[in-house]
Amino acid sequence: MTELAVGTAFENSIEVIGGQKFPDIIANKFYGIEVKTTTQNHWKTTGNSVLESTRVEDVERIFMLFGKLGKPIEFKCRAYEECLSEVVVTHSPRYLIDMNLEKGKTIFDKINTPYDTLRQKQNPIKPITDYYKSKLKPGQDLWWIQDTEQASNLVINIWNNLNQREKQEIKNRAMVYFPEVFSNRGDKFARLAIWLVTKESVVCPNIRDLFTAGGKDDYLIKNKTYKNIPRIYIKLFENIDSVLEVLINTSSIELTEYWNEKTSEKKKIMDWIELVSMNSKTVSGAKHLNLKQMLNELIL
Numbered sequence: 001m002t003e004l005a006v007g008t009a010f011e012n013s014i015e016v017i018g019g020q021k022f023p024d025i026i027a028n029k030f031y032g033i034e035v036k037t038t039t040q041n042h043w044k045t046t047g048n049s050v051l052e053s054t055r056v057e058d059v060e061r062i063f064m065l066f067g068k069l070g071k072p073i074e075f076k077c078r079a080y081e082e083c084l085s086e087v088v089v090t091h092s093p094r095y096l097i098d099m100n101l102e103k104g105k106t107i108f109d110k111i112n113t114p115y116d117t118l119r120q121k122q123n124p125i126k127p128i129t130d131y132y133k134s135k136l137k138p139g140q141d142l143w144w145i146q147d148t149e150q151a152s153n154l155v156i157n158i159w160n161n162l163n164q165r166e167k168q169e170i171k172n173r174a175m176v177y178f179p180e181v182f183s184n185r186g187d188k189f190a191r192l193a194i195w196l197v198t199k200e201s202v203v204c205p206n207i208r209d210l211f212t213a214g215g216k217d218d219y220l221i222k223n224k225t226y227k228n229i230p231r232i233y234i235k236l237f238e239n240i241d242s243v244l245e246v247l248i249n250t251s252s253i254e255l256t257e258y259w260n261e262k263t264s265e266k267k268k269i270m271d272w273i274e275l276v277s278m279n280s281k282t283v284s285g286a287k288h289l290n291l292k293q294m295l296n297e298l299i300l
Contacts, residue, residue, distance in 0.1 A: 001025065001033075022054045023062050023080075032062040034080060036097060039069050043076065047095035050087060050128065052119055060116075066099045081108060081115035087128050156197070159204035170200060171210055172239055176246045176272065177258040181211055182232060182291075183279035211235060221297050230283060233291070236276075240298045247272055269299070 002014045005027070013028045023032035036045050043066065048054075062080040067073070076099045084095040084107050095107065108115045111131045118124050159167070174181065177195065180188045189207045196202045204210065214231040221237070229237075236243065247255075252265045255272075263271040277292040 001027070017056060020054055021056055022048050022052060023056065023059065026056055026059055029058050030060055032056065032059040032080075033065050034062055035065050035067070037067040037069055041068070041070050043068065043099035045097050046088060047084060047097040050093045050095065050124055052124075055119075064097065064099070066097070081106060084108070084115070087132075093125060093128070157202050159202055159206075159210075162202065167210075168239065168242070170196070170202070171235070172242045173246050174210075175236055175239075175243055176250065177255075179259065179272065179275035179279050181279075182236075182276050182283070184283045221294055226294065233280070233294075237294070237298060240295075244269070244299060273299075 005011045005014055010027050015026050017024060017026060023034040025033040025035065027033070034048065036047070038045055063077055064080045064083050065075065065077045067075050078099060082103070083097050083099050083101050085098040085101050085105060086096040086107055087093050088096045107128070108118065111118070111127045113127050118127060121127070162170075174192050174195075178192045181192060193204070193207055196204055196207070211232040212230070216228045216230055217234055219226050219229045219234055219237055247269055252263045252268050255263050255268055259271075259275060261271065261275070273292055273295045276295065280291040
């Protein structure tokens with residue numbers, strides 16, 4: 001590049017950038033070249049971080065120079081954004097490079113956001129998160145890509161290693177975020193199990209027992225005794241103040257995402273009561289209960 005630049009506007013402007021900077025080479029402090037190589041017989045590799053926190057200042061136009069160093073040795077060069085097909089994960093969300101990618105098949109085409117628009121967003125991961133979430137099947141979640149303001153533990157813990165306070169705090173949030181646990185659906189603990197691992201870094205082999213162990217019992221609410229209450233509702237009633245605190249402290253935007261139901265700050269408590277009540281009507285041992293009335297009596 002230095003040799004070819006002689007006699008052009010790029011003469012004496014080619015610079016190799018050291019360290020963990022992006023891109024690897026710059027020209028005229030405006031153009032950039034990112035260099036990737038492989039010894040395998042393919043044109044794919046993992047690219048740079050979506051966040052581009054190490055991007056060289058003032059570089060606006062980047063090209064990808066890809067060297068396939070197996071036999072036969074070949075090189076390809078394309079505009080950087082034209083060969084980014086997906087977002088994958090190593091230690092952070094990164095682009096997947098495909099030098100043979102068809103036009104119109106980039107990740108930017110999929111999220112309907114140009115590369116230069118995305119990279120300059122305050123949170124460039126969110127549009128990508130929204131896209132992949134829209135493609136999820138029931139019971140799936142994005143374990144590897146979360147909002148940048150949130151962080152999960154690096155250490156995976158087993159449920160029994162938690163103390164009683166930690167266990168109860170998680171169960172309180174679970175009863176708010178996943179009202180389907182109060183139903184008789186066969187997969188009622190599926191989303192909760194995924195959330196435990198992805199958001200709380202906790203593995204629980206016996207997740208059903210957290211809510212159902214102990215059978216049925218009677219429960220007194222305002223001088224009225226309710227007979228044969230399933231254990232999961234008793235656990236809810238016994239911790240209703242803490243559950244209510246979770247509801248109050250969780251934004252309606254976050255609750256809307258968990259519930260897949262639109263809610264608001266003014267309505268979120270009543271909406272949650274409605275969801276719990278609706279799910280309880282599918283449980284044979286709870287059909288005779290008026291959960292909405294019971295929760296209103298406990299909360300109001």
